Amino acid sequence: MNNIKLITFDLDDTLWDIGPVIIKAELTTRKYIEEKVGAIDWGDMESFLNLRKDLVKEDPSLEWDIGKLRKEIFRIKLAPLASNQAELDKLTEDSYEYFLDKRHDIIFYDGAITALEELANLCDLGVLTNGNADIKKLGIDQYFKFSISSLDVKSNKPELGHFEQALRLSNLDPNEVLHIGDHQVADMIGATDAGFSALWFNNKQSNWEQDISKPNEILDWHNYQTIKEVL
Numbered sequence: 001m002n003n004i005k006l007i008t009f010d011l012d013d014t015l016w017d018i019g020p021v022i023i024k025a026e027l028t029t030r031k032y033i034e035e036k037v038g039a040i041d042w043g044d045m046e047s048f049l050n051l052r053k054d055l056v057k058e059d060p061s062l063e064w065d066i067g068k069l070r071k072e073i074f075r076i077k078l079a080p081l082a083s084n085q086a087e088l089d090k091l092t093e094d095s096y097e098y099f100l101d102k103r104h105d106i107i108f109y110d111g112a113i114t115a116l117e118e119l120a121n122l123c124d125l126g127v128l129t130n131g132n133a134d135i136k137k138l139g140i141d142q143y144f145k146f147s148i149s150s151l152d153v154k155s156n157k158p159e160l161g162h163f164e165q166a167l168r169l170s171n172l173d174p175n176e177v178l179h180i181g182d183h184q185v186a187d188m189i190g191a192t193d194a195g196f197s198a199l200w201f202n203n204k205q206s207n208w209e210q211d212i213s214k215p216n217e218i219l220d221w222h223n224y225q226t227i228k229e230v231l
Contacts, residue, residue, distance in 0.1 A: 004197065006145075006170050007119060007227075008126040010157075010181030011133045014201045015116075015140075016106040018131070025102035032098050033074075037081040037091065051076070064150035067132055071096045104137050109203065111221030116143040118224065124170065128162040128179065130186060145170070157183075158190030180218075180227075184210050199227060 012018035034040055042048070055072050056062045062069040074095045075088065082088035119125060120143045127135060127147035135141040146169050153161030167174065174195030181187025182201045191198040192212060200208075200217040208214040218226060 003176055004123060004178045005176045006124045006126060006172055008128045008166055008177060008179045010183065010187050011127060011129045012131045013182040014180065015112045016108050021103060021106050025099055028102050029095060029099040033095050037078065040077050042077065064154055064156050067096065070099060104133065106138065109221050111224060115221045115224035116140060119227065126166055128157065128166060130156045157186040158193060160194055163190060163194030163196060184208065188215050
């Protein structure tokens with residue numbers, strides 16, 4: 001495998017499709033909340049995005065602390081219906097924990113688990129995610145030496161925090177690491193800027209739209225063995 005001693009993975013949209021999961025988690029959590037407190041005016045998507053934007057503007061840490069951001073949204077929606085602060089706090093925490101549980105109700109892409117099993121026998125694996133998926137809760141922690149989230153490094157990819165932390169934990173040089181992810185900016189540009197090798201998980205067969213040269217790509221996890229050819 002040439003000089004590569006560590007492969008780091010993005011999670012959402014790299015090992016599973018996160019879009020349908022988040023939509024389902026959002027809808028089922030709203031139903032769960034309304035069964036407890038009654039109808040809530042959730043607003044439309046535009047108002048939801050504007051609320052997120054306003055909250056991040058007020059507290060920039062919410063850009064990378066997505067758990068806290070989610071709680072703040074629940075808190076705002078629940079505040080008119082709570083009788084006191086203690087009830088509001090409990091409703092907020094319960095709602096977030098329910099959402100987080102549903103957020104982990106994912107379906108791995110075909111071949112992803114086999115790829116992890118095989119690649120873990122070839123070199124060390126790690127996780128670099130902007131999300132809050134818990135690899136232990138997902139039952140895949142045995143394949144990875146570490147998992148680094150945005151909350152851990154207080155920044156989001158493509159900033160260098162995740163990549164630099166991976167080097168500290170592994171005690172490796174950048175040219176000894178390959179990063180695999182779906183996002184052209186967060187994963188591919190981030191990894192390239194950090195000096196890592198980069199492999200684009202492009203299962204949607206998207207066009208490359210960045211100024212840097214297109215990295216090698218893999219279209220699905222059934223062809224994971226091709227990873228060895230591009231290292």
